[in-house]
Amino acid sequence: MRVDVDAPAQHVWNIMLDLDTYREWTGAFQEGSTYEGGWNAGDDIRFVGPNDDGTVSGLFGTIVTNRLHEFVSIRYLGEIENNVENRDGPAVGMNESYSFSETDGVTTLVVELEMPDEWADDMRSTWSDAMVTIKRLAERVRGKTP
DSSP: OEEEESSOHHHHHHHHHSHHHHHHHGGGTOTTOEEEEOOSTTOEEEEEEEOTTSOEEEEEEEEEEEETTTEEEEEEEEEEETTEEEOOSTTTTOEEEEEEEEETTEEEEEEEEOOOHHHHHHHHHHHHHHHHHHHHHHHHHTTSOO
16 A cells, blocks of 8 residues: 655654654554554564443554664564453464655655455545544644644
8 A cells, every 4th residue: 555645754754653753644444543652673562442441452463673764664473452462363463664755845654564355445444534634634733734
């Protein structure tokens, strides 16, 4: 999946990965989504959202690669259900990456993910919505969009 954003790569990177704006665009996946951890290579990271009972669910993994303002990749180690990490199941070993390439002030954001077949349609649709929000946030902050 890809989107062209009328903003420099550094700005798109910040919109995507800074916690405040991350929480905005990940509402496409689940309202209240956030992350815990860091984006540096070797960091552990948890992507979680709230459940109705006050617990959280989501995915957890490790940042494999981080080339500042260019590329970040994540390897998932498992799922979180009701605050409990599970290292079995379809998420184990999945990879996700974000590439940022800038030409003449326009950044092409490419998101690549491995996922179980049963998640594919929902994830593609949700990521499409999320990428529209990332574009809107990046261009609005730069004064390009109302």
